[in-house]
Structures are given as C-alpha cells and as structure tokens.
Amino acid sequence: MRAFAISLVTVLTAGVVSLPQAAAASPAACFDRAAPVTYEEGRIDTPGTRVPYELVEAGGLGAYPEILRKSLCLAPSVSAAKRLLAAQGALLWRTAVARAQGKVAIGTIDRYDDRPLYWTRLLGTRDIRQWAPRFAVGAGERAALLRAYEYAARGITSTTFGPGVTRVLVSGFDPYQLNGEIRRSNPSGASALQLDGRTFRDGGRTVRVQSVVLPVTWSGFDAGIVEDAFGPHLVRGARERADLIMTVSQGNRGVMNIEQWAGAWRGGSADNNNEGEAELIPPAPGWPQPHPTAPPATRTGLKTIPSLTPEFIETTLPYQEMIDAGTGPWPVALNPRVCEWAAGTRPAGPVTCTDDGPSAGAQAQSGGGGNYLSNESMYRSNRLRRELGATDIPGGHLHISALVYPADPAVVIDDAFAADRAATIEQTVALVKAAGATVG
Known part of the structure; x- marks a missing residue:
C-alpha cells in the first residue's frame, strides 16, 4: 500500500x-x-x-x-x-x-x-x-x-469502448443531502466506479460498460453535462455509438425500480449548492432540442420560459429481462407512477398521480422517480436520444436501494453499512449486465 x-x-x-x-x-x-x-x-x-x-x-x-x-x-x-x-x-x-x-x-x-x-x-x-x-x-x-x-x-472524457464490443453507457450521481448527513455516500456513483471499463461475455459477444458520475446541481445540468456525457455516443454514425444507455440513482430503501416514465418538470428541491427553482427542464446548449409545441411561452407563476416537448418520456430499457434476471437482495420492479396537471393548469392546479400512464394532453409534474435530478437525468438523456434519431438504442433509468447510516454520528462507516452498500452495488452491476445482455 x-x-x-x-x-x-x-x-x-x-x-x-x-x-x-x-x-x-x-x-x-x-x-x-x-x-x-x-x-x-x-x-x-x-x-x-x-x-x-x-x-x-x-x-x-x-x-x-x-x-x-x-x-x-x-x-x-x-x-x-x-x-x-x-x-x-x-x-x-x-x-x-x-x-x-x-x-x-x-x-x-x-x-x-x-x-x-x-x-x-x-x-x-x-x-x-x-x-x-x-x-x-x-x-x-x-x-x-x-x-x-x-x-x-467524472469519467466523461474517457468513455471509449473500442471495436467489436456491445457498448453500454451508464451514469451515477455524487452524494447529496449532505447538510443533514455529511457522511452520505451514493450507491449509484459507487456503482459507476465498479462498472467503468468492465467487460463480460454473453454467448459469443463481449459487452463493455463505460460510466460517468453526474453532479447533483441544477447548474451543472443547465450547462449540459448530461447531454455532453451521452450525446457523443448517440450520434448516428459515431464510431463509439452506444447500444444501450442507462441513468442510475439512489431511490427508495429496499427496492430496485426501473422507472417507466420521466417527466419534463423539475420540482426545484435544493441541490448540493442549496439552489433550486421549480420550472420546466431547460434545453441544453450545443445539442438538438425539441421544438415548442405550445404557445411561445408558458407562464409558470415563477418565470416565463419556452414550453418543451414531450411532457413524458417512456423507458425503452429491457425491463422484463432485468426483472427476470433474479438479482438480489432487493426486489426489482417496473414503476409506472406519474403525477400530472391537467392541460393548462401547471403549476397552480391540482396534481393527479396514477399508475396508468400519462393522460392525453396532461402536463408533467413528476415521473415515477419524482422531479429531482434523477428524473432529469433520464429525461435529458432520452430527450437527446430521441432528437438525435437514436430510437434504436434502449434507454431509461434505474433507481436503486437507499443506504442506512450508522446510528452513531461519529462513525463514518461500520461493517453493517459496508455490507449493505456492497450488496446494493453488486446487484446494480448485475442489473446492468442483464440489460446489456439483451442488445447488440
């Protein structure tokens, strides 16, 4: 050492x-x-x-x-x-x-x-x-x-796969909510470190995974870090074009949720810079973005910005194969939840949540994973995937089990915490492998 x-x-x-x-x-x-x-x-x-x-x-x-x-x-x-x-x-x-x-x-x-x-x-x-x-x-x-x-x-400049492989690009996140718990880890970022550059064999194919770690800051997302990470691997004809993309973040305790829907609204909860403002997810500089489909501007009650499409984006990850892979220790499920405003009522109108998918003409309030940066990582990467015509590339989001910290605030890590985190990360790795085995 x-x-x-x-x-x-x-x-x-x-x-x-x-x-x-x-x-x-x-x-x-x-x-x-x-x-x-x-x-x-x-x-x-x-x-x-x-x-x-x-x-x-x-x-x-x-x-x-x-x-x-x-x-x-x-x-x-x-x-x-x-x-x-x-x-x-x-x-x-x-x-x-x-x-x-x-x-x-x-x-x-x-x-x-x-x-x-x-x-x-x-x-x-x-x-x-x-x-x-x-x-x-x-x-x-x-x-x-x-x-x-x-x-x-963050690994963004080193996502090189090489020839002759099935290419899977994954993102995780930094620790967050550190004001109340400065010891926080993020198992999604830790999973990205475990996955970066890893290869595995599936039949006669070699699947290679590259990964990046995203910031928990609205300003970083506004500057286009998600698009900069995924975009070069979504462009048609690119030598390093991905075969599957997946954003990963920490979610609820004790479950691994494949999110069916991402929504176009950011709720504005405080990020790692203690900043946040509720608004539509802005466009990213330097990358193709959807054209507005509503009037030139929508008054949100907070600020006036262009209306972006689509309101919701559905996963195209091979979720059934991921569920059927039999990973553990946590159950794996498709989460169909969405919350929405009726057309023209955002953000003051009543919010309706359903497991039946978005209603016709509804405005997004949150995807299944909420309206924080997790949801936005799925929305941005897949909005760009669609705009670049990369609909042949599966994409979506995986929320993994949250961690529980040692009861004694003076203890940075103990055996129970370490074992729980390792098990969650290894299951995440297994789920990425299961998804990668379905493409290419």
Missing part, C-alpha cells in the same frame, strides 16, 4: 513538475482563500467535522490535493493549467476506478466507497476557483479550467 502511495505521487507529477520542484513551490502564494467558492465546496470545512478530509485520507487519496495545488502554482499559463487539470482529473478518475475494482490496494476503507473521489474532486474545484497566479485569469477561462478538470474527474 505504501509503495502504491509513492507511485501515485510520482504519476500525479509526471509531465507536470518534478517532486523537488513541487516541494519548493508555495501553494499558499498562488491561492486567494478569500475568493468565493460554491456552497457545495464550502461544505468541505463544515464547522465541527473533519469528515471530508478523513474520507480523502481513508481512501488513499491524501497526496492528491497537495500535488494538484503545487502543480497549479507552477503552471506558466492558462493553457498549461488546462492541460494539467485535464490530465490530473483523468488520473483521479482512473485511480478511483482502479481502487473501486480492486486493481490497486490503497486506503483503509472498503473499495465500494465513492466518497473519497467526491471530496477529493471537490477540493480540486475549490482550489481551481481560488487559484490566483501571477497572470490574469478571466471568468471564461476559469470556467473552462473547471470544466476540463471536472469532465475528466
């Missing part, structure tokens, strides 16, 4: 700075710690807890933030910093995947833990936001630096 920690530091600095140079650099000299950070990044230093730092160390990633800081301090230009951040973001992702899949043994907590990656990446985005080099960095340039780092550290 010690030997790997040394090699991790060496690899992190390869092609960027040498260790003697890094040691000579003064990180404090090139960071403005008074510069604003996001609400999510501010949670790193929540008074009264060291949980984020403890998880980074326990995951074996303690060397990473310091090396990143020292490397940034030595970057001679914005363009050099962008290359550095893309490379180090990719290295962080590869290291987290290798750790999760047992290919390297680092850290003191179990390999199914997604939290070291989350907090390490967040330390990086905070440092990029507060980076104050000798030369000027414009707002647009800093945004590009953050994107280069985040997309690489």
